[in-house]
Amino acid sequence: MESRRSDILKPALEGGAPAMPAPCPPMYPGGNLIDAREERAVIDTLRQKRLFRYYGPTPGPSKVDELEQRFAQKMGARRALAVTSGTAALICAVQALGIGPGDEVIIPAYTWIATAAAVLAAGAIPVVAEVDASLTLDPDDLPNRLSDYTRAIIPVHMRGVPCRMAEIMAFARAHDLKVIEDTAQADGATYRGQRLGTLGDAGCYSLQFNKIITSGEGGMLVTDDEQLWQRALMYHDVIGGLRNEIPAQDVLWGINFRMPELLAAVALAQLDKLDPLLETMRARKAILRTALRSLAEQKGLYLQEIPDPEGEAAVAFILFATGPDQARRLSRAISAEHVEAYTLYDPNEVDYHVYTHWIPIVAQRAWNPANLPWAAAPRPVDYSPEACPHTLDLLSRAVHIDVNPLYTGAEIEAVAEAIEKALHYYA
Ligand SMILES: Cc1ncc(COP(=O)(O)O)c(C=O)c1O
Structure with missing residues (x-):
């Protein structure tokens, strides 16, 4: 023996x-669990020729609506918004909170580059903070990253691990900061009995193929804040303001992150799993x-x-x-x-999960010749290895x-x- x-x-x-x-x-x-349920959902949707959320030859409830309702219910949130990716969900959340030029957002030094890109897309500056031995945002490092320009924190529940949310929320509330939970890698996980994504002001999920549940691509935003939801709804759809009868004095332009019906059909089957x-x-x-x-x-x-x-x-x-x-x-x-x-x-091996490898961000390169938002950053920002050793x-x-x-x-x-x-x- x-x-x-x-x-x-x-x-x-x-x-x-x-x-x-x-x-x-x-x-x-x-993805590995895709079976006859997803197949049936896709075929049914195709047969109804109802591929767009808002209209089609077959009237009746939309799959995207159903997904939003069931997702909100599953997570325990008042509202959900279906979008085309986790990145899109993050961008909607940042925009809906009114974060933009001149603002800073604290994010962990270990996260997919999309977290930082969503902040930049709104014209704000991502400030990296240390992670602790959970490999999620270290609340003890937040005071070191705080400035007069900080507007929000994006804790990221990396590899399915809940951040130390009690401490993060206490810090955020003490400093009047908004919290967007990046739950892309932790769909359905909980912290002290509450689903991740529902502890902060908004939660953003991904349905991309290597996430816990998937529709290939796709994302969800949840919130209990009615105004935040209205603004995200308006931003995710070019005519979201008109469609949702937002009062003229509050209407803003939007772009297009609308989720297609086929993705919602697959996501609904996955949600049950x-x-x-x-x-x-x-x-x-x-x-x-x-x-x-x-x-x-x-x-x-x-x-x-x-x-x-x-x-x-x-x-x-x-x-x-x-x-x-x-x-x-x-x-x-x-x-x-x-x-x-x-x-x-x-x-020596580029990996966009680690801030020192975010090549265009480390170089503070922008899409525009004026090099905004970097050129107008309210203070110097550090992405060197010394920032988060x-x-x-x-x-x-x-x-x-x-x-x-x-x-x-x-x-x-x-x-x-x-x-x-x-x-x-x-x-
Ligand atoms: C932590 C994190 N945030 C955001 C995203 C973006 O999600 P998506 O790929 O759906 O845009 C991802 C996905 O890879 C991620 O891992």
């Missing part, structure tokens, strides 16, 4: 059998946590801190190595076991492993074994 165990623990890199017999399926939680998906991923991740926490700690590594372990979406298992070399070694060893693992920051250190030591909901019970045990082998041999 003893010798069998040591044989099991021989890493694939040293000639042992990989813990997982074959490479794992790609991590598309909702959201809670079971979250349950599966949480159960799978709990197995990894239980199996690996004490071994990791014995080796001087530690697990990502989760501000609300019951509420997180549990899409990833992340541990912090003692240094970047060890993190790379562990990632290589785990990947050799047919369990994909990767580190989260390499200064703690974030870069954490990301460079992080080893990221997907918690794929397609894993069977036996497969998640094999994932645990893959990580265990790597820790035994290379940590």
Whole structure:
């Protein structure tokens, strides 16, 4: 028995059998679950020839309307607005809050570049702040980033992990700042029992293909604030003001982020799958946590801190190595076991999730010859590695492993074994 165990623990890199017999399926939680329900929804919509939200040959309720109602209900928000992407949802939220030239918005140094781009699209300046060991916005760093120009904070629930919202909201309220939750990577997750996206002034979700649920592309904005919703509605549709009978003195121009009916049909089918998906991923991740926490700690590594372990979406298992070399070694060893693992920051490999790699933003380059909004920034802004060194250190030591909901019970045990082998041999 003893010798069998040591044989099991021989890493694939040293000639042992990989813990997982074959490479794992790609991590598309909702995408991998597309089945006859989405097919039927699309075919029905096509047969009705009702592809546009507001009219078509078949009268009757629109799929986009239904999605908005069901999404708001699911999240526990008063209002929802369906748009074409998570980025579009963020842009609508920033615009609806009246944020623009001369304003600053605090965002985390670790987020998809879209968070920063949404701020810039409104003519405001994104100011990066550190993340903590949850890899989400560190509330303790907010005082260092605050200025007379700060109007809002965008906490980002990265990799399905809820930010420390109680502290972020307390800081925001104390300084009269608005809060837009970027929930693109955390559809359906909760913080202290409340769905993410409903704790701040607005919540923005993505339905892009590698998100938790998907319609290929797509986004949702939720809010309890009637005026914010009205303004977002007006902005997302060129004639949103007219269509919604906004009083003449309040009408503003909009653009076009209207969600098509086909996307809404798919998103509705996916929405039904959201809670079971979250349950599966949480159960799978709990197995990894239980199996690996004490071994990791014995080796001087530690697990990502989760501000609300019951509420997180549990899409990833992340541990912090003692240094970047060890993190790379562990990632290589785990990947050799047919369990994909990767580190989260390499200064030499461009990755738009890390602020130092946001090439056009670091260069403060604009679309216009006047170089606005950079040229009119209210104060100098810093995107150098020195701006958020703690974030870069954490990301460079992080080893990221997907918690794929397609894993069977036996497969998640094999994932645990893959990580265990790597820790035994290379940590
Ligand atoms: C944290 C974060 N914010 C915003 C977005 C933008 O979403 P979308 O791709 O739907 O525009 C993404 C998507 O990749 C994201 O990960």
